[in-house]
Amino acid sequence: MGTIELWSWFKEQILRVLDRYVPVRQGGSDQLREPWFTKKIVSLVKQKREADVTMRPDGSHEVMESYRFVRKDLKRELRRARRVHEQTLAESTPEERAQRIAKAVCKQSIDVKENWEQLKTHASNWQNKVEKALEKLQELQKALDDLESHVITAEGVHIDWQPVNDLFIDALQDHMDKTTD
Structure with missing residues (x-):
């Protein structure tokens, strides 16, 4: 042919x-x-x-x-x-x-072409919304990490506490100074 x-x-x-x-x-x-x-x-x-x-x-x-x-x-x-x-x-x-x-x-x-442009616009809007949601989730994750570190620090301080009934009145002021530092 x-x-x-x-x-x-x-x-x-x-x-x-x-x-x-x-x-x-x-x-x-x-x-x-x-x-x-x-x-x-x-x-x-x-x-x-x-x-x-x-x-x-x-x-x-x-x-x-x-x-x-x-x-x-x-x-x-x-x-x-x-x-x-x-x-x-x-x-x-x-x-x-x-x-x-x-x-x-x-x-x-x-x-x-018109439908393609509309699809691109919708996809772009959707991507912007997803990115904003991701930013908010990252902020939330950071806040949770900060909270976790504060909770760990507080638990460490709590373990170091001595019961007040075992302290003498003379040592009470020293104990209060230690816990506030």
């Missing part, structure tokens, strides 16, 4: 993967929608939902007919829009398809 054949094979594989996995269009609520959904179809879907809501509790013949008409109109419009979309895809050149795919990839890369 020559370089040109390898390049065309590679390009073909990439285009196939992109056609299969890259969404062409997203809805307003960030949910994936079919690319042939037009404003007319969206309004028909809303009408169908409204007709369905009114049909359920009412159940009259006129309301049911209205619902059936809207549902039938929606199905017809969906089939037509999908057929038109598939025809435009079949008629489009590989360059046009590649441009559409490149545009979609570009949009997704922008979204990825």
Whole structure:
């Protein structure tokens, strides 16, 4: 295989993967929608939902007919829009398809960059909080070490104490001087 054949094979594989996995269009609520959904179809879907809501509790013949008409109109419009979309895809050149795919990839890369920046910001904030907590823990450890040394010193002094009842009144002043030093 020559370089040109390898390049065309590679390009073909990439285009196939992109056609299969890259969404062409997203809805307003960030949910994936079919690319042939037009404003007319969206309004028909809303009408169908409204007709369905009114049909359920009412159940009259006129309301049911209205619902059936809207549902039938929606199905017809969906089939037509999908057929038109598939025809435009079949008629489009590989360059046009590649441009559409490149545009979609570009949009997704922008979204990825924004999400990456948000992630970096959150990670930085989290790291700052962890560092502050570590500093506080180190201060606490130092205070505990100081307390431990004072407790050890106090225990040593306590061991050296002599009971007061064994002292004579004359030696009391000397004993008090020793313990305060």
